[in-house]
Amino acid sequence: MVRPPAARSAVPSVGRLGLLEPDAGALLTTLGWDNADGVDVLWALSRAPDADLALQTLVRLRHALGADWAELDTALRADTRLRGRLFGLVGSSIAFADHLVADPAAWRLLRAEAMPHGDELTADMLAAVDATPAGYTHRAGVTGVDAVAALRKRYRDHLMLLAALDLAATVENEPTMPYRRVAHALTDLADAALAAAFAVAVATAVPADRVSELPRVAVVAMGKCGGRELNYVSDVDVVFVAEPADDTARRIAAEFMRIGKAAFFEVDAGLRPEGRQGALVRTLDSHVVYYQRWAKTWEFQALLKARPMTGDMDLGRAYCEALMPMVWKASERKDFVSEVQQMRTRVENSIPEKLRDRELKLGQGGLRDVEFAVQLLQLVHGRADESLRVPDTVETLQALAAGGYVGREDAANLTA
Structure with missing residues (x-):
């Protein structure tokens, strides 16, 4: 059937939509959007960060859904919020596109009113592995490859929703x-996610009939996770504290890292005392002695972002309470400023010469330069000014500006 001229002119061409895919016209026909009824959807598609990628993924999703495509199609025509979330998501990431096509019914998750809060997320991740309370923590009812698969799926569902919420405004x-x-x-x-990984690690390392013998193990977040500054591709830095630091505690820590890496992201314990050559798990007293006798200035700098994350939270808080007074005395150390500057120079020198002008994180004027400058001021002035004792770089910059340690305009530019 030939469409009336008015209807034809109302439908934007492939070129006007900015689509470069040679088969774009045929793909739009597959979706049923090449008509006047689909104009709003077509223009929304054109605003996707990569409209061709979005179109290809939507066709894959249409095939994966089969007869259920009609429900999504109807929703996309009527719901601009869903359009923004879905088109922004599948027009930005092949990984999220593949995740959605592998479980096409998951598109309904994108209709949520908002991202769940911390406690809700923890409860949901623990439920994914049938975890039940066990002393100071939880013990998973699912272990091995089944646990990893369940955690990976649940984590990616939540991450997908967050990314969709984040990207919706682009469309x-x-x-x-x-x-x-x-x-x-x-x-x-x-x-x-890591609370659930800890529950699986406990179930793997400690038989059900020996839960009463479970050692106290705390996981302390460091780096960007400790400062609540994660991005989508961050790894997570951690330190382990245990009472006692026995073989069971070491196995829990090792399993925790293995499960976290397999299901979510890299879990790195390299900031522990003596680095990768040091013991994976230490008692609280052992940590304290190390920082009293042998720690270098940069190690106190790293502690600025320490935060109890999971496991035995009381032990994690005790770790922070024992070490933070030493952090605020670090600037009294001999050669304090020069040691911080030398560490920054070592970081810069670790970048291959051909990448230095393009290294946004570690290069000169990059993110690490901002962090080093902020932390240096924080360590110097935080001895007396407790308003500076915060782990978040942006919040610290705001506190430095409020206290007159940096100019307000400089702080605003650095946080923009």
Whole structure:
């Protein structure tokens, strides 16, 4: 049937939509959007970060859904919020596209009112492995490859929703998520995911009839996770504290890292005393003695972001309470400033020469330069000014500006 001229002119051409895919016209026909009824959807598709990638993924999703495509099609035509979330998501990431096509019914998750909060996320991640309370923590009812698969699926579902909420404003008139809100949500999700990984590690390392012998093990977040500043591709730095630091505690820590890496992201314990050559698990007293006798200035700098994450939270808090007074005395050490500067130079020298001008994180003027400058001021002035004793770089910059340690304009530029 030939469409009336008015209907034809109302439908934007492939070129006007900015689509470069040679088969774009045929793909739009496959979706049933090449008509006047689909105009709003077509223009929304054109605003996707990569409209061709979005189109290809939507066709894959249509085939994966089969007869259920009609439900999604109807929803996309009527719901601009869903359009913004879905088109922003599948027009930005092949990984999320593949995740959605592998479980096509998961598109319904994108209709959620909001991202779950921390406690809700933790409860949901623990439920994914049938975890039940066990002393100070939880013990999973599912272990091995089944646990990893369940955790990976649940984690990616939550991450997909967060990314969709974050990207929706690129396509439709949806609220833009501020950087700190996204970073905090990513950190909450990492905390929840690793709480579930800890429950699986406990179930793997400690038989059910020996739960009463479970050693106290605390996982302390460091780095960006400790400062609640995670991004979508961050690894997670941790330190382990245990009472006692026995073979069972070491096995729990090792399993925790293995499960976290297999299901979510890299879990790195390299910031522990003596680095990768040091014991994976130490008692609280052992940590304290190390920092009293042997720790270098940069190790106190790293402690600025220490935060109890999971496991025995009381022990984690005791770790922070024992070490933080030493952090605020670190600037009294001989050659304090020069040691911080030398560490920054070593980081710069670790970058291959051909990459130095393009290294946004570690290169000159990059993110690490901002962090080093902020932390240096924090360590110097935080001895007397407790308002500076916060782990978040942006919040610290704001506190430095409020206290007159940096100019307000400089602080605003650095946090922009």
